[in-house]
Amino acid sequence: MNVPTNLKYTASHEWIRSESDGTLTIGITDHAQEALGDLVFIELPAIGRKVKAGEACAVVESVKAASDIYAPVSGEIIAVDEQVVASPEMINADAYGHWLYKLKPVNAADVASLLDAAAYTAAVGEE
């Protein structure tokens, strides 16, 4: 299973990258894309929307099923990746090379509470 150690994770299969300017970049894990199968539709939140930790704020649909994407921490949506909306299959090809949205967290410290690679790998094993 491909789980880069430089990222943080949620048990609901989002990956989170902390940028140098304090913002967060969020995508879905390789395990998630593998389980979903071919992605065919992505809906992203409006820029400027304020979300709470655990709030559903995006949707990915594969041939098989629709899945909600959750905000890992509370914050404001500051950017979305229009490329993946146009070509959702790019996430199947490289789940860590493409992101869904960027978030400016309310509390920078919240990121520390997210799963590291080892904890995420363990969480997947228990599913």
Add this chain to the structure above:
Amino acid sequence: MPHRRDARRNLSGKRTDGAKLTNSFALFCRLGNVLLKQTPLNTVHRAAGAKMVDFGGWDMPVSYGSQIEEHLAVRRDAGMFDVSHMLAVDVEPRNAPEDANENLNAVAGEGARGFLRYALANNVDKLTVAGKALYSCLLKPDGGVLDDLIVYFLSENRFRIVVNASTADKDVAWLRSLIDERGAKLTLTPRRDLAMIAVQGPRARERVWAVLQHRNAEAKAATEPLKPFMAAEVGEYFIARTGYTGEDGFEVMLPSAHVIEFWQALAAVGVRPCGLGARDTLRLEAGMNLYGQDMDETVNPVESGLAWTVDLASARDFVGKAALLAQTPTRQLTGLLLEDKGGVLRAHQKVMTRAGEGEVTSGTFSPTLGASIALARLPAGVAAGERVQVEVRGKALGAHIVKPPFVRHGKSLLTSIKEKPL
């Protein structure tokens, strides 16, 4: 029927709307404590790294990699499906010892044809040439659909029916009770000794022949002239020019002990293994119903787009006929094409029409059309070409009613189906 909102799941496949999970293709399927049945090809699927799911109690491959690539392989070249979970049942005269002493002038009992003429909603008298196949519903006396099946006429003494996996036990029990009730001197033989592979696509037949020529030249010769919906039985092979994809191809039955070798020989000549995921998108593009999803015991064939398989005009009596004649259909099963962007059509989504509400029974993203399509049960009063609204994740999206099929022989029918009357 209460309408449920369409399924919402998190990425683990867990439903987040509190509704009951009904999708057979649930993510992260676990064997748990349920002992799933396996086809003779199970080890081959697992060795190929297939993603496996519980499909009606069977451990089956949903895909071997990309479902869309498998789908397109069938549309453009050739793919194969393990359909050994389906059950062939032979219907033959009973040769029990006690029959030998019976007076031949007493009720001789009906033969296989006479029995099937009564048991099936379609008329087996359409089967006049040995090898010919017929699609039919198996109905309850109230007209509800117990199953859909293919019946093959092999000889007056032998018909073979092929039924769905999850309904097989129920079907056999029902047919046996019907045989007893009618005093028919018939025996039903479930053929779990046979495995079944569907080879589908524009190049499917030539690939099957390439394999057959080295192992059974007679079977190759016998299947070369086969017309659609005809079958030939040669040695251990039963080969029918039938399928569930809207493409040309063969469905091959052979002894389970030889199926792994046959599957690997097909793979070696370029036939791509395909899972149930691609099978579902292919059959939906082809406008074919999936039993248990688009129809079940609570609906009749007329309300399931299958009026063409039910012969109500002739004098022939059959199970369910009286009930069908007494009912006026209030619903119809038809196709939908999503026009608006904003998601994918899925089973159980609510459809708003000018004649009232309906429900999506099967929905998906069509790889051939690059658009979302569905089968939906709608009020009887609406027609092809009309615009409806479908509730997709809380939003009302515009769709058009279209007459299935959506795709045949690799080609989109969308330009023509929008104008055709239902």
